[in-house]
Amino acid sequence: MIDIKNLSVTYEGSSKHAIHDITLSIKPGEIGLLLGGNSSGKSTLLHCLSGVIPRIQKASLCGSCNVNEHKGVLLQDSDLYLMPTVQEELEFCLLNYGFSSDEIDKTRENMGKKLWITNLMPRAMQTLSGGERQKVALGAALISSPPVLLLDEPLTQLDPDFVEYFLEYLQELSQKEVCILIASTSAHPFRKLSFKYFILEDGMLAEEGSRDKLLKKQQVTKYQNIFDSWFGLRNLKNPGSQKQFTDNSPPVLSMKSISYSYGEFFMLQDINLQVYPGEILAIVGPNGSGKTTMLKLAAGILQPEKGDVQVLGKSLKGLSIAQATEKTGFLFQNPDHQICQNTLEKEIAWGLKARGYDASYAAKKAQHWLKRLGMEHLAIEHPYSLSKTLRQWVALASIMAQEPALLLLDEPTSRFDTLAAAQFLEFIINMVNNGMALVLVTHQKELGEHFAHRVITLNEGRISFVGNGEGKGESRVEPKSQGDALFNLP
Numbered sequence: 001m002i003d004i005k006n007l008s009v010t011y012e013g014s015s016k017h018a019i020h021d022i023t024l025s026i027k028p029g030e031i032g033l034l035l036g037g038n039s040s041g042k043s044t045l046l047h048c049l050s051g052v053i054p055r056i057q058k059a060s061l062c063g064s065c066n067v068n069e070h071k072g073v074l075l076q077d078s079d080l081y082l083m084p085t086v087q088e089e090l091e092f093c094l095l096n097y098g099f100s101s102d103e104i105d106k107t108r109e110n111m112g113k114k115l116w117i118t119n120l121m122p123r124a125m126q127t128l129s130g131g132e133r134q135k136v137a138l139g140a141a142l143i144s145s146p147p148v149l150l151l152d153e154p155l156t157q158l159d160p161d162f163v164e165y166f167l168e169y170l171q172e173l174s175q176k177e178v179c180i181l182i183a184s185t186s187a188h189p190f191r192k193l194s195f196k197y198f199i200l201e202d203g204m205l206a207e208e209g210s211r212d213k214l215l216k217k218q219q220v221t222k223y224q225n226i227f228d229s230w231f232g233l234r235n236l237k238n239p240g241s242q243k244q245f246t247d248n249s250p251p252v253l254s255m256k257s258i259s260y261s262y263g264e265f266f267m268l269q270d271i272n273l274q275v276y277p278g279e280i281l282a283i284v285g286p287n288g289s290g291k292t293t294m295l296k297l298a299a300g301i302l303q304p305e306k307g308d309v310q311v312l313g314k315s316l317k318g319l320s321i322a323q324a325t326e327k328t329g330f331l332f333q334n335p336d337h338q339i340c341q342n343t344l345e346k347e348i349a350w351g352l353k354a355r356g357y358d359a360s361y362a363a364k365k366a367q368h369w370l371k372r373l374g375m376e377h378l379a380i381e382h383p384y385s386l387s388k389t390l391r392q393w394v395a396l397a398s399i400m401a402q403e404p405a406l407l408l409l410d411e412p413t414s415r416f417d418t419l420a421a422a423q424f425l426e427f428i429i430n431m432v433n434n435g436m437a438l439v440l441v442t443h444q445k446e447l448g449e450h451f452a453h454r455v456i457t458l459n460e461g462r463i464s465f466v467g468n469g470e471g472k473g474e475s476r477v478e479p480k481s482q483g484d485a486l487f488n489l490p
Helices: 042-050 086-096 101-114 130-142 160-175 211-216 221-227 291-299 344-354 359-372 388-400 418-433 445-451
Strands: 002-011 019-026 031-035 059-067 071-074 148-152 179-184 196-201 204-210 253-261 267-275 280-284 306-311 328-331 406-410 437-441 454-459 462-467 473-475
Touching (some): 019 179, 042 148, 042 179, 267 291, 280 445, 291 306, 291 328, 291 406, 291 437, 359 388
Parallel strands (some): 071 148
Antiparallel strands (some): 253 267, 462 473
């Protein structure tokens, strides 16, 4: 079981508690849902239970934190893995627990089937999509059949079909007396589970209770942002109602007969696409369907094996990444993949200086964007002293300082709570209304429906559907999997 009494945590170098005087317990067979916004203390609490604090991340602890030593842990960042291939990543935990060779083979095979990742076993971890890595990370947490599961935002980057299946699986595990604690910014995806909830606010336990108690409160304004992850988004004006894009102008992005493969494992086939000034295009589809690969091709980070990619009428063929991205901004799923300087002002100015702009001009642009984001007081702070949510804003500011004509966003709101997501999207709408073209990858049905002018569905490397956010459009190929049902498309 999990038993926490009067737990307080303070990180090194900070005078403020990250969490303060937390008391809660979860028994075998129970699911605990730890709710709260960004920086509310959810991950800190799970880090204490997992042993990350204080063994790896230094902090002072007061109170007690008791949990079974045999536990499965999913951290918030699926980019953290130990072994080069999927098979080795899953086997690593079993080796540590002394499983025999035959037991390892059988257990790995069963977990592959359970999480729909059998076909990924020989793949290198670095070649997987974010959603595929999340499934592998879940497999690594589950594979040794631990009596306790600690899951930090487990549904991030997963497609809706798998989410529905996985939640049923968690309910089955609880019925087998597994003790489960899930940290999430929203209760909405978990509403069908039997759980008890704990709401954290500013590091303190603000409220706890049963699932039924929370369901009764979902119409109360205070709880809507917690229960419905898109309450804030619905208050935004649809970008299409403010300014419709026109396809009479030359396209900002043009992809013509694009094909690409990762060896024998994956291929994008015959991709044809145009994106116009002031347009928001959403790309959806199952995990591993090629969404992130498509963005990397659009940015010139990857070069197609066949076909041609053009930005503002200029072919990217044969260009270096620096040349190809001259008019393009790419915000990765993980902002830490593109932050490399030791202060915010240096980080935002770095891209301009790298492109040959005068240092004083780059510094002025950095100050402009820090002020615009309300972060000027953090100018000399190290980016990694901030939360990952704020680092996402820093990475975006460093891109926007270069005034791109095309912005590519890969799961941009997956790490945000409701209010932060709404603020982020409102900012993006303003950029698009000034003529910038936007392509975003998302698994959020509501985001595509409300936010995009057009939606395309990728399935097994092909565009299977093109339509508007309401699901009206035309099929391109016969659907090959349930991924085409993401937007209830015909």
